[in-house]
Amino acid sequence: MTQYRIDDAHSTLVLEETASLPRIAYFGPRLPDGEDLGQFLLSTALDLNGGMLDELAPLTLCPVGDGHFMGQPGLVIAGLVPRFRAHVAASGAELTVTARDEALGITYRAEIALDGVLALQAVVESDAPIRLEWLCAPVLPVAPGQDEIVEFSGRWVGELHQHRHRFAPGARLREARQGRSGQENPPFALTCTPGASATRGEVTSYAYGWPGGHRMLAEELPCGRRQVQFGHVHGSNGMGTRFETGVLTVARSGAGFNDAAVVLQAHVRDRLVPWVRPNRPVHYNCWEAVYFQHDLPTLSDMADRAARIGAERFVLDDGWFKGRNNDKSSLGDWSIDRQKWPHGLKPLIDKVKSLGMTFGLWVEPEMVNPDSDLYRAHPDWALGRADQVTGRYQLVLDLGRQEVRDYLFAAISKVLAENDIDYLKWDHNRLLPVLDAAQGRGVMDLMARLREAHPGVEIESCASGGGRIDYGILTQTTRVWLSDCIDALERVRMQATASLFLPAAVVGSHVGAFHAHTTGRNLPMELRAWVAAMRHMGFESDLTAFTPAEEALLTEVTAWYKANRDWMHAGEIRQLESEPGRTGEIQIAKDGARFVAFAVQTDMPEAQLPLPLRLTGLEPTARYRVTLRNPGTAPGPSRGPVALKTQSLTLSGQALMAQGLALPLSWPATLYVIEGTRL
Incomplete structure (x- = not known):
């Protein structure tokens, strides 16, 4: 089968043709330019076991319930099961997949683009009206080793709670049936390696672009492969001749949640939002x-x-x-x-x-x-x-x-x-x-x-x-x-x-x-x-x-x-790994010349003294002048020789990230603001 490859500075996506629709065979760190894709895909071919069909069904861009693929389908049309024949067109870092079932008069098209983020969108068109029950954006298999999924929920005045759990056999459905993106099931998810944190572990972030009710399905198949689907409900009766998904935007990182986050932050700020005045008025x-x-x-x-x-x-x-x-x-x-x-x-x-x-x-x-x-x-x-x-x-x-x-x-x-x-x-x-x-x-x-x-x-x-x-x-x-x-x-x-x-x-x-x-x-x-x-x-x-x-x-x-x-607004936000009861983040200028870090004490600390606040995202060999902007926040019991209470310090980025900064004591509902300038 023919393979197609698109790259950006940090990632590679490999698409492989199958007898029906193509499949994404790889999305991960950039492969060497001379990688033999034929050999690469041979190395990923899976075995068969007893009780299985005689050929493993590919996890295609849009799996259909054709009796071969036994998992959750990505396309459901009432009374019809298309048998697609596909054509792939490549242009730079973009792939367009066009597939047709001539007998049924149904066309499927997938648009795939990789440029900092991976963008995925699907369209189904029919010569005659059909009743569409489900269509997801092109399916991206979950990367090997990313055994955990992070989901989000909330309510009025209680948005964006995180829920992290391991994949398990079977399908998990999260659906926003309220007609909005929703506090209850916002259209975001992450998959990650066990123990991944702000600065460690492999992470894939998903953001679905649709302002109405949507659906996320995460499934672990009996063979161990995993898929994540995002799409939305198309109508109360689903009848029509043309249907399209929202754009599913995906970012990946090999160094924790922060690296994926800053890619998505930049994508929203620099590409999605139709700015009138980027200078945000108070x-x-x-x-x-x-x-x-x-x-x-x-x-x-x-x-x-x-x-x-x-x-x-x-x-x-x-x-x-x-x-x-x-x-x-x-x-x-x-x-x-x-x-x-x-x-x-x-x-x-x-x-x-x-x-x-x-x-x-x-x-x-x-x-x-x-x-x-x-x-x-x-x-x-x-x-x-x-x-x-x-x-x-x-x-x-x-x-x-x-x-x-x-x-x-x-x-x-x-x-x-x-x-x-x-x-x-x-x-x-x-x-x-x-x-x-x-x-x-x-x-x-x-x-x-x-x-x-x-x-x-x-x-x-x-x-x-x-x-x-x-x-x-x-x-x-x-x-x-x-x-x-x-x-x-x-x-x-x-x-x-x-x-x-x-x-x-x-x-x-x-x-x-x-x-x-x-x-x-x-x-x-x-x-x-x-x-x-x-x-x-x-x-x-x-x-x-x-x-x-x-x-x-x-x-x-x-x-x-x-x-x-x-x-600040042209830069990036990275979360800091902090002790229980303290939340920290750092905002870094686009050119790295300055930063501000916030250390918020949300609860009573467990330890007698606060641990040093370790920063992240800095240049290890650069030197920074660091100042505590609000030392007067320190409570009365704070009586030790914490240097930042009385003076600025000059430290390397490596020191700030590896050892961190000792801060004064803090009470709940207080925060410290640390400003840094690269020398």
């Missing part, structure tokens, strides 16, 4: 300050305070449109509430602009309240059954219908055209009553139309917090809202996990109230401010409740963020 969002109670004097005062602290964008959240005094009415009626805003939004926008800030607005276009003019006029526009249970007192509009998208485009475009608005916080608070790919395609189309009509407007993806974060929605948005929980200790955990797939520049992180609204925990300003400054910074609180000392500290940290965001 946000002030008024939601937790006023909720639905809008009035010009109060919000003007908040704008004064936000600008004084250093905000550069003022975001008016929910409650600005006609009749919207709580969450029970008015979604769908996207016109300005003239009772709250008799002169429109212009007086507030003018105030915000006079303070040197731009203006942003909250919207939830995909939703409708039964108590709304829109629903009373068009009840048939709601997705799902007429007698369905509401969610947060609302229904979902059917964005698969052109007239619905046209209405929403016109309504929101009118608000944007008549007001100086540069940002939309785009929310999505109702789970979908039915799964249909048309809804995902519809929202992407609506966002694209609005961006084309208003090219200066950025869009943030928010869905009950982190309910729609994926590599599909990021092709239309410049920011994601990680969670409605802005408790800084919770955010430290979430932000660390998100860094496996997302760069700092796209992750919104805000300074909340002293008494967190979603956890009831009281946290000091120093922690709240610095945790927000670790990502795309903002504040979201009643600023009148800040003490003068808190406002001064937040002003200082905001100024630090502004001075450093350019290099």
